[in-house]
Amino acid sequence: MAKFRGPLAFQAPSAEWQLLPFRFERINGKVLVTNLVGEHLFLSAEDFDQLARNELPTDSPLVRRLRAKHVIREGADELPVELLAIKSRTRYRRLAEFTSLHIFVASLRCEHSCPYCQVSRQSSDKGAFDMTWETAALGLESAFRSPSQNIKIEFQGGEPLLNFELIEEVVAAAEVRNASEGKNLGFVIATNLALLDDRVIDFCRAHDVYISTSLDGPADLHNKNRPRPGKNSWELATAGIQRVREELGVDRVSALMTTTRSSLGRVREIIDTYVELGLTSMFLRTLSPYGFAIKTKSFDAYDVDHWLPFYEEGLDYIIELNARGVPMVEQYAALILKKMLTNDDPGYVDLTSPSGIGIGAIVYNYDGDVYASDEGRMLAEMGDKKFRLGNLHQDSYEEIMLSDALLAPLEESFAPSAPMCQDCAFETYCGSDPTYHYATTGDFVGRKPTSGFCRRNMAIFKLLLDRYEGDAGTRALFQTWAGH
Numbered sequence: 001m002a003k004f005r006g007p008l009a010f011q012a013p014s015a016e017w018q019l020l021p022f023r024f025e026r027i028n029g030k031v032l033v034t035n036l037v038g039e040h041l042f043l044s045a046e047d048f049d050q051l052a053r054n055e056l057p058t059d060s061p062l063v064r065r066l067r068a069k070h071v072i073r074e075g076a077d078e079l080p081v082e083l084l085a086i087k088s089r090t091r092y093r094r095l096a097e098f099t100s101l102h103i104f105v106a107s108l109r110c111e112h113s114c115p116y117c118q119v120s121r122q123s124s125d126k127g128a129f130d131m132t133w134e135t136a137a138l139g140l141e142s143a144f145r146s147p148s149q150n151i152k153i154e155f156q157g158g159e160p161l162l163n164f165e166l167i168e169e170v171v172a173a174a175e176v177r178n179a180s181e182g183k184n185l186g187f188v189i190a191t192n193l194a195l196l197d198d199r200v201i202d203f204c205r206a207h208d209v210y211i212s213t214s215l216d217g218p219a220d221l222h223n224k225n226r227p228r229p230g231k232n233s234w235e236l237a238t239a240g241i242q243r244v245r246e247e248l249g250v251d252r253v254s255a256l257m258t259t260t261r262s263s264l265g266r267v268r269e270i271i272d273t274y275v276e277l278g279l280t281s282m283f284l285r286t287l288s289p290y291g292f293a294i295k296t297k298s299f300d301a302y303d304v305d306h307w308l309p310f311y312e313e314g315l316d317y318i319i320e321l322n323a324r325g326v327p328m329v330e331q332y333a334a335l336i337l338k339k340m341l342t343n344d345d346p347g348y349v350d351l352t353s354p355s356g357i358g359i360g361a362i363v364y365n366y367d368g369d370v371y372a373s374d375e376g377r378m379l380a381e382m383g384d385k386k387f388r389l390g391n392l393h394q395d396s397y398e399e400i401m402l403s404d405a406l407l408a409p410l411e412e413s414f415a416p417s418a419p420m421c422q423d424c425a426f427e428t429y430c431g432s433d434p435t436y437h438y439a440t441t442g443d444f445v446g447r448k449p450t451s452g453f454c455r456r457n458m459a460i461f462k463l464l465l466d467r468y469e470g471d472a473g474t475r476a477l478f479q480t481w482a483g484h
């Protein structure tokens with residue numbers, strides 16, 4: 001006896017309409033249906049059963065909705081297939097654009113000693129942990145080899161302002177080089193702002209440099225998370241944010257937060273701190289399972305089940321603030337909504353498949369080692385160099401970009417062919433994150449039923465769809481976040 005029924009058994013009984021590829025998920029008594037490019041609609045269980053059994057009457061209004069969402073097509077109509085192909089190409093167009101974010105680790109030194117930090121070093125020995133100009137020049141050469149028309153150079157640390165001379169040199173050299181290259185060139189300094197002074201402000205003004213900083217919430221929480229001599233990290237960070245906003249422009253600085261165990265239960269206070277500073281965007285982030293976060297057991301301090309109520313309360317509070325006329329965007333939601341509600345892919349490394357490691361963002365460490373992602377560098381600081389692609393001093397651009405260390409995780413983790421992801425209704429909204437799965441399970445794919453990455457994302461996808469479908473005001477807000 002045949003194990004599987006033949007293809008004819010799956011064909012529509014009439015030529016009036018045919019199924020196109022789709023995936024589904026049962027949520028709260030309804031069925032979410034997503035097409036090949038992530039356009040979605042909810043069906044009742046009865047309607048879905050009729051669809052699955054090919055029993056929907058041709059004159060049903062639902063047939064029109066399903067055709068509009070490219071879940072079915074009429075007869076042998078080729079147009080829906082062509083439209084799906086165009087939309088798929090649009091979603092994947094970043095692959096041709098290739099690496100746009102180039103992270104230069106200017107120095108590993110830092111005057112903070114945050115317990116969950118993955119990479120910083122307390123050291124007065126400049127030579128040991130600062131990037132040299134020779135290394136930076138090779139990094140610049142690599143950045144300009146990228147075919148991407150958009151090149152963003154981001155300086156990270158440690159605290160990159162401890163090696164500010166190098167930042168000045170790299171920016172000047174990149175601008176000279178770009179006079180003939182003609183790329184869209186941008187610069188970001190990721191700094192705790194403790195060392196912000198007139199020289200840095202003047203430089204950022206002259207060269208259009210953006211500032212990215214850290215702000216964990218109210219003073220007591222931030223200072224507990226980020227100890228430094230003087231115990232005044234929050235005071236310096238908030239004064240720095242205000243100064244940049246006043247002297248360079250309100251859009252010249254953004255802040256990121258890290259959620260520690262102490263943050264749980266305080267999400268409203270955290271958001272209020274951002275609002276009081278006049279910031280209109282924040283990123284409710286979870287702690288990453290890398291580096292000292294694991295070493296100091298900070299990562300074990302809470303799991304995704306503790307973090308999700310924190311996120312849900314925060315998202316609802318942000319929705320409420322917007323309804324009261326206080327503008328605030330939750331960036332993780334905005335990234336997902338862009339994927340959910342448009343055919344664009346913002347290219348956020350954790351939410352892309354193929355993963356964005358190496359091909360969306362790449363890291364040049366202070367010593368010339370090249371990593372596929374910042375998380376890969378953090379893992380290396382723990383002694384595991386799985387994501388080290390080579391060294392700027394020893395390997396060519398081709399050897400780095402075609403290394404097995406990059407190609408293997410990209411290929412193996414590709415979500416449309418990964419167990420569970422390939423059938424998941426949320427696959428087009430999600431990512432593959434080989435670094436996370438390698439760090440937690442030892443392989444690039446991981447086991448999705450027990451993956452914290454999967455659990456967190458799936459819960460957020462459902463949460464966003466619930467709020468989007470449930471209220472017209474939230475729907476309009478989410479469409480704005482998605483860039484409609």
Ligand code: SF4
Nearest residue numbers: 421424427430454458
């Ligand atoms: S990781 Fe989980 S949520 Fe994401 S596509 Fe895979 S199965 Fe779906």
